[in-house]
Amino acid sequence: MPELDRFEKSFRRGWIRPYRLARSETASDHETSDAIITALCQSLRDFGGEPGFEEMAKILDSRGNRPAWTQFAAIEETLKMYGGHRHTEIAAHAARSILVQQAAGSGPRSDQSLVEEFATRTCHSLLEHYFFADARSKLIAQGVHIDHVAAREWQSGAEDLLSSRIEQIAKQLINDPRATALRAPKRTAPRRSTEDLLDDNLLSEEQEPAGVLLQVGTP
Amino acid sequence: MIYRHDLAVFPRPTDTPGISWIDVSRIRQALGRHVTADVADLLDVAVAVYSADRSCQRDFRGSSTGRRSIAVELPLRNPDRWKAPGVMECLQEYLHWLSGDEWALGFSKSLSIPSEAESQPSLFTMRPGEPNYVALFSGGLDSLAGFACTAINAPSASHVLVSAYTNTRLLERQRKQIRQIRSELERRTHGAGASIWHVAVGFGLNRPDRRATEKSQRTRALVFLALGVAAAIQVESDTLRVYENGLGALNLPLNETQLGVDNYRGVHPRSLMLLEALLPKVLGAPVLLKNPFLFRTKAEMCRALPAAGLAGLIGDTVSSTASRFGFQVNRLSADFAPLAFSVDMRSVPQDQAYSIATALTGGTSGTTIWRSPRVSNTASLRC
Numbered sequence: 001m002p003e004l005d006r007f008e009k010s011f012r013r014g015w016i017r018p019y020r021l022a023r024s025e026t027a028s029d030h031e032t033s034d035a036i037i038t039a040l041c042q043s044l045r046d047f048g049g050e051p052g053f054e055e056m057a058k059i060l061d062s063r064g065n066r067p068a069w070t071q072f073a074a075i076e077e078t079l080k081m082y083g084g085h086r087h088t089e090i091a092a093h094a095a096r097s098i099l100v101q102q103a104a105g106s107g108p109r110s111d112q113s114l115v116e117e118f119a120t121r122t123c124h125s126l127l128e129h130y131f132f133a134d135a136r137s138k139l140i141a142q143g144v145h146i147d148h149v150a151a152r153e154w155q156s157g158a159e160d161l162l163s164s165r166i167e168q169i170a171k172q173l174i175n176d177p178r179a180t181a182l183r184a185p186k187r188t189a190p191r192r193s194t195e196d197l198l199d200d201n202l203l204s205e206e207q208e209p210a211g212v213l214l215q216v217g218t219p
Numbered sequence: 220m221i222y223r224h225d226l227a228v229f230p231r232p233t234d235t236p237g238i239s240w241i242d243v244s245r246i247r248q249a250l251g252r253h254v255t256a257d258v259a260d261l262l263d264v265a266v267a268v269y270s271a272d273r274s275c276q277r278d279f280r281g282s283s284t285g286r287r288s289i290a291v292e293l294p295l296r297n298p299d300r301w302k303a304p305g306v307m308e309c310l311q312e313y314l315h316w317l318s319g320d321e322w323a324l325g326f327s328k329s330l331s332i333p334s335e336a337e338s339q340p341s342l343f344t345m346r347p348g349e350p351n352y353v354a355l356f357s358g359g360l361d362s363l364a365g366f367a368c369t370a371i372n373a374p375s376a377s378h379v380l381v382s383a384y385t386n387t388r389l390l391e392r393q394r395k396q397i398r399q400i401r402s403e404l405e406r407r408t409h410g411a412g413a414s415i416w417h418v419a420v421g422f423g424l425n426r427p428d429r430r431a432t433e434k435s436q437r438t439r440a441l442v443f444l445a446l447g448v449a450a451a452i453q454v455e456s457d458t459l460r461v462y463e464n465g466l467g468a469l470n471l472p473l474n475e476t477q478l479g480v481d482n483y484r485g486v487h488p489r490s491l492m493l494l495e496a497l498l499p500k501v502l503g504a505p506v507l508l509k510n511p512f513l514f515r516t517k518a519e520m521c522r523a524l525p526a527a528g529l530a531g532l533i534g535d536t537v538s539s540t541a542s543r544f545g546f547q548v549n550r551l552s553a554d555f556a557p558l559a560f561s562v563d564m565r566s567v568p569q570d571q572a573y574s575i576a577t578a579l580t581g582g583t584s585g586t587t588i589w590r591s592p593r594v595s596n597t598a599s600l601r602c
Contacts, residue, residue: 002467003483004435006279008476047282084286084319089478125475133474 008134013046014039015130022135022154023144026200030189033161036131040123041169041184043130044087049179050122052078052088056095057115057174071099087122090129094121119170124159127166132158161188239270241422241442243449244336249418250379250453251345254336256296257502258449264301264310264324265438265445267293270424272318272438276431284479285435288321294329301326306500313493318437319480346454347377347416353451354460355443356380356417358393360536364520365462365512366400367527374408381450382419383443390419392537399535403528418450440485444494448506458507461486464517468510486510 011019018035021027044050055078059071075092082088098118112120136151145151165185172182241262243254254262268291277285295301301310307324314322332338352369356362366378380397384390397417404415422442424432447459461468463486470482484490491508499505512520524530 002470003439003485005470005473005483006285006435006477006481007473080315080321083288083321084284084479086282086284086478089284128475129478133476137474 014042034187044179051082053177245420251341273432290323298326309497351377353379368523379416
């Protein structure tokens with residue numbers, strides 16, 4: 001039974017900016033995607049990268065030598081070893097999904113190794129965990145998207161913009177799972193100048209309460 | 220950090236109230252048999268684990284998923300059973316799956332004298348007739364609907380309904396439902412129908428200093444199931460039934476922000492399987508833990524209620540956690556019952572159920588609350 005289930009009530013540190021940009025009418029998709037990548041790199045750096053990534057990559061790589069159930073058990077052991085790290089849980093989820101996919105007969109993309117696919121999938125899962133899952137519902141509640149179909153379409157567009165940079169981050173993660181030297185790939189949208197920022201309409205959607213007050217006060 | 224709970228210095232939960240308590244005498248009173256030492260040990264372990272679970276708060280800051288390391292020392296009547304090879308591994312695996320924590324349990328020989336519930340035989344032995352069905356009865360919609368389904372299929376069986384309560388308000392609701400079930404069954408079968416045995420057992424923590432406790436209570440299910448197992452053993456039944464719809468039992472994450480034990484796993488099939496594997500090792504006899512409705516939705520279960528003449532009770536059912544709010548929603552679904560039960564919950568996409576939950580709780584951005592999954596279950600019935 002769903003009993004006292006726990007939900008994150010707000011975005012974690014660093015993820016509010018991408019949400020504000022996604023909500024904003026003035027920010028471009030490229031600007032939002034840049035903020036998402038920055039936030040992802042920050043989260044990876046702040047929380048020690050992906051503890052247990054190397055162990056899980058080895059488990060996945062040993063797929064020909066051992067039965068699938070021992071791989072699942074080994075992933076459980078890795079999870080226990082890293083004592084409840086959020087990123088380890090997410091990586092374990094990605095690793096399990098790859099194992100299931102393999103059991104169903106589909107392998108990694110032809111241009112990717114298994115470890116690269118694991119790293120890429122982990123990064124996508126991190127994005128879903130930290131940002132997209134909550135952003136979809138909140139953006140619908142805010143009226144930015146009409147329903148979940150529209151929100152999913154928005155996400156799919158955003159992920160297309162992100163995909164090449166996610167792969168770059170995944171490659172960095174393979175070489176440095178602790179993410180100590182992880183840097184966000186280059187921005188795709190030029191940084192806005194101060195002059196440009198000063199021209200922003202202060203009564204835009206982010207200043208809604210003030211806008212409403214003005215309307216009420218106007219005869 | 221390891222949280223240590225040495226309960227050897229406190230009275231056992233089944234004796235007098237210490238830092239935690241459970242009123243085992245209710246089982247003896249309701250079923251007319253004294254509680255065996257093995258069953259009393261199981262209940263002591265269950266309540267001690269629950270007490271330790273509630274005493275240390277989870278920390279979700281930073282990268283933590285709230286996992287804790289908890290060590291418990293507990294005196295038992297037959298500690299050797301719990302120290303036998305394989306038992307600790309079984310128990311730790313079950314508790315780890317249930318609560319997401321690392322558990323280390325140590326058992327010593329208890330020097331306390333047996334309590335009245337264990338030592339004193341009852342003057343009158345009572346035993347439910349055969350066939351009998353022992354089931355947990357929380358006072359929620361699933362347990363009522365599950366009972367209705369079973370009662371329709373076995374009209375002359377005996378039903379031992381086991382309730383656990385932590386407050387008298389909940390007990391009153393459970394009793395009210397039992398009274399109405401009894402009268403309805405008597406009315407329909409002219410007194411020749413099923414017999415209902417209600418075993419209501421209180422348990423809880425003593426918090427004289429009103430310290431804050433951990434909200435998630437993931438190990439509470441162990442106390443409920445242990446009580447059900449105790450009742451099953453008392454009536455010599457080898458099966459304890461748990462009435463929960465499949466979606467509720469599996470309780471998958473509603474979205475990807477939820478990790479691990481953010482979702483309750485009390486009656487998840489794996490939980491039942493792991494506990495079922497432990498029971499013969501500590502009790503000496505197997506007890507099957509069966510959820511007959513694992514492959515049914517809530518709507519499918521609730522269809523039995525009008526047939527059993529119990530649809531009028533829907534409004535009195537409570538959600539086990541968000542009692543006030545859950546009660547209101549169940550009332551609401553009672554009003555819509557004829558329409559609601561014609562809809563299959565599987566047709567409601569997960570995302571939509573989540574939106575409905577958010578909308579019903581009045582939540583906009585940032586106000587998704589703990590209660591929403593329960594609401595989504597019931598709300599989906601109304602789509």
